[in-house]
Amino acid sequence: xxxxxxxxxxKIAGWKLKANISEEVKHSVMVAAPHTSNWDFPxxxxxxxxxxxxxxxxxxxxxxxGLHGFFFRWTGAIGVxxxxxxxxxDYAIQxxxxxxxxxxxxxxxxxxxxxxxxxxxxxxxIEAQVPISLGYLDYPKKEAGILGVFQPSGDFEKDMAYIxxxxxNIGPRHPDNYNPQIY
Numbered sequence: 800x801x802x803x804x805x806x807x808x809x810k811i812a813g814w815k816l817k818a819n820i821s822e823e824v825k826h827s828v829m830v831a832a833p834h835t836s837n838w839d840f841p842x843x844x845x846x847x848x849x850x851x852x853x854x855x856x857x858x859x860x861x862x863x864x865g866l867h868g869f870f871f872r873w874t875g876a877i878g879v880x881x882x883x884x885x886x887x888x889d890y891a892i893q894x895x896x897x898x899x900x901x902x903x904x905x906x907x908x909x910x911x912x913x914x915x916x917x918x919x920x921x922x923x924x925i926e927a928q929v930p931i932s933l934g935y936l937d938y939p940k941k942e943a944g945i946l947g948v949f950q951p952s953g954d955f956e957k958d959m960a961y962i963x964x965x966x967x968n969i970g971p972r973h974p975d976n977y978n979p980q981i982y
Contacts, residue, residue, distance in 0.1 A: 805848035808841065809943075816849050817944035824948050825852060826899040827932040828891070828924045830962065832916070833971035834905040842936050843903070844874055846943040855894070856903040857887055875903075888919040888926075895927035903934070921958065924951050933962065939970035 809816065818824075831843060847854040854875040862871045863878030871878075877894075879887060891902050902923065906916040924931045933946035946965045951958050 801848035802851065805845035808845040809849065812842070812941070814842065814845075814941045814943060816846055817942055818846070818850055819945065820850050820852070821948060823930045824850075824932045824945060825901065826895070827901055827930045827948060828895070828920045828927070829901050829903050829932040829934045829945075830920050831903050831905045831934045831936075832966055833936070833969060836972035838972060839905075839936055842943055843934070846934075846936075847875070847901075847903075850945075853900045854903055855900050857891070888923050891919075891923045892927045895923065895929050901932070918955075918959070921951060921955065925953065931958075931962070933965050935966065935969045936972075937969045938972040 831839070844854070855877050856875055857879045858871060858876045860878035860880045862868065863876050868878070879890065891904075894900070895902060904917075904920040904923070906918075906920060920931065923929075930948050930950045932948040934944070935946055936943050946969075949958075949961070
């Protein structure tokens with residue numbers, strides 16, 4: 800059902816999916832970039848459903864409770880109480896060690912312009928011993944997908960330069976809110 804909903808959404812919006820789904824992708828930390836609009840959520844969700852991936856993402860626990868909580872949990876949301884799980888990176892590492900899934904991390908951490916990306920996704924991948932997959936939404940091309948998957952080498956500078964190069968030609972919905980300088 801989710802696959803059909805994703806396909807319908809993409810068809811109506813005129814978008815296409817470009818992704819090769821390897822076993823590595825199915826158990827990875829996925830960087831989501833650029834992240835400049837509320838529209839990123841439905842497009843990313845539709846893409847994940849079409850790819851058949853077990854997507855998990857963190858959201859304030861408030862959103863996973865009550866009547867609307869069912870919807871967010873159904874989409875893959877993991878409600879996080881900051882008082883209980885003060886460090887989301889540690890919590891993500893624990894989850895990835897316990898089961899096979901994709902943890903989606905919007906690298907900018909917000910839809911507003913930031914000086915540099917958050918790099919918790921890198922620490923999560925290193926400590927959970929999973930690869931990093933590079934998810935994207937390219938609004939000018941109306942395209943979503945995965946740019947690639949790689950195992951971080953432990954050389955932070957080298958790996959971040961590689962990631963930055965992969966996102967060089969990806970167009971955000973709101974270019975003024977995107978800073979491709981990631982570190």
